Amino acid sequence: MIAKIINGIKIAKKIQKKLKKKILLRKKNKLIIPGLAVVLIGNDPSSKIYVKNKKIACNKIGIISKIYHLNDQITEKKIIKKIKKLNQNKKIHGILVQLPLPKKINTLNILKKISYKKDVDGFHPLNTGLLCQRKPNLRACTPLGIITLLRKYKIRLKGMHALVIGASNIVGRPMMLEFLLEGCTTTITHRFTKNIYKYIKNADLIVIAIGKAKFLKGEWIKKGAIIIDVGINKLKNGKIVGDVDFDSIYKKASYITPVPGGVGPMTVISLLKNTIFACEKYYDKNS
Numbered sequence: 012m013i014a015k016i017i018n019g020i021k022i023a024k025k026i027q028k029k030l031k032k033k034i035l036l037r038k039k040n041k042l043i044i045p046g047l048a049v050v051l052i053g054n055d056p057s058s059k060i061y062v063k064n065k066k067i068a069c070n071k072i073g074i075i076s077k078i079y080h081l082n083d084q085i086t087e088k089k090i091i092k093k094i095k096k097l098n099q100n101k102k103i104h105g106i107l108v109q110l111p112l113p114k115k116i117n118t119l120n121i122l123k124k125i126s127y128k129k130d131v132d133g134f135h136p137l138n139t140g141l142l143c144q145r146k147p148n149l150r151a152c153t154p155l156g157i158i159t160l161l162r163k164y165k166i167r168l169k170g171m172h173a174l175v176i177g178a179s180n181i182v183g184r185p186m187m188l189e190f191l192l193e194g195c196t197t198t199i200t201h202r203f204t205k206n207i208y209k210y211i212k213n214a215d216l217i218v219i220a221i222g223k224a225k226f227l228k229g230e231w232i233k234k235g236a237i238i239i240d241v242g243i244n245k246l247k248n249g250k251i252v253g254d255v256d257f258d259s260i261y262k263k264a265s266y267i268t269p270v271p272g273g274v275g276p277m278t279v280i281s282l283l284k285n286t287i288f289a290c291e292k293y294y295d296k297n298s
């Protein structure tokens with residue numbers, strides 16, 4: 012069996028076109044233009060690239076974006092003050108604090124202070140709780156992007172055994188909740204899981220997000236399984252690879268996402284969708 016490649020770039024471009032039209036129509040109808048604030052703390056090179064890419068993505072469809080670059084020596088109190096100001100800002104409808112934060116900052120303390128109405132990363136405890144209660148509101152971007160991809164490829168999720176490898180707050184845990192919502196029988200594994208292979212071999216669908224280059228091997232999976240690779244790992248030679256050993260998986264899976272070009276573009280597009288959603292749901296009536 013040779014896997015079908017799930018093309019995240021193609022799907023993201025199609026959605027991008029639709030969102031661009033939506034913003035144009037909003038302009039024509041004199042509705043408010045969605046605004047996104049990205050708060051970057053410190054100088055982590057990867058974070059700087061991600062923030063820049065988010066700004067470019069906003070520009071492409073006409074969302075107004077502002078980057079607030081704060082010094083890594085800044086205190087928690089001052090970050091919270093900035094967030095409170097952004098919560099009040101009428102031109103801003105989405106706020107994202109780029110993670111990870113410097114070690115001395117308590118991430119949850121910061122995320123909790125973002126208004127849940129502007130929480131376009133979907134990490135506020137209220138939005139996470141709503142997803143847990145089967146009432147999704149603003150949803151974490153990477154899992155939402157993955158669900159969108161699976162829908163676009165008409166993959167029927169109900170009843171599938173979905174396995175999530177990696178249990179982070181930003182990918183694994185919300186992914187598990189998304190799969191439950193879709194009617195999957197869901198298993199989640201992490202670094203303390205014993206005999207992970209027994210879960211892998213039974214899964215119809217695997218999402219892996221652990222940050223370990225080429226970890227998942229073809230011989231471990233069920234024939235015809237669907238494999239979604241979230242990992243982004245830079246090899247010594249500079250090449251970017253996922254958490255999946257593409258060459259061995261490709262011969263046994265039914266579908267596979269490449270890295271780059273699979274999940275990554277869908278994460279960014281979900282952020283744009285969330286910003287428009289927040290603007291429409293919470294701010295249109297006040298425009």
Ligand code: NAD
Pocket residue numbers: 153176177178179180181182183200201202203204207220221222223241242243244274275276278
């Ligand atoms: P994280 O470090 O916060 O969490 C990693 C998780 O993997 C933890 O739950 C840990 O227990 C688990 N884990 C580690 N080793 C394991 C093993 N051997 N077996 C099973 N589980 C194991 O990571 P994260 O922030 O969720 O990111 C994971 C990867 O996904 C990274 O490579 C990151 O760059 C990438 N990522 C990509 C996107 C995207 O849009 N494509 C978005 C977010 C993260």
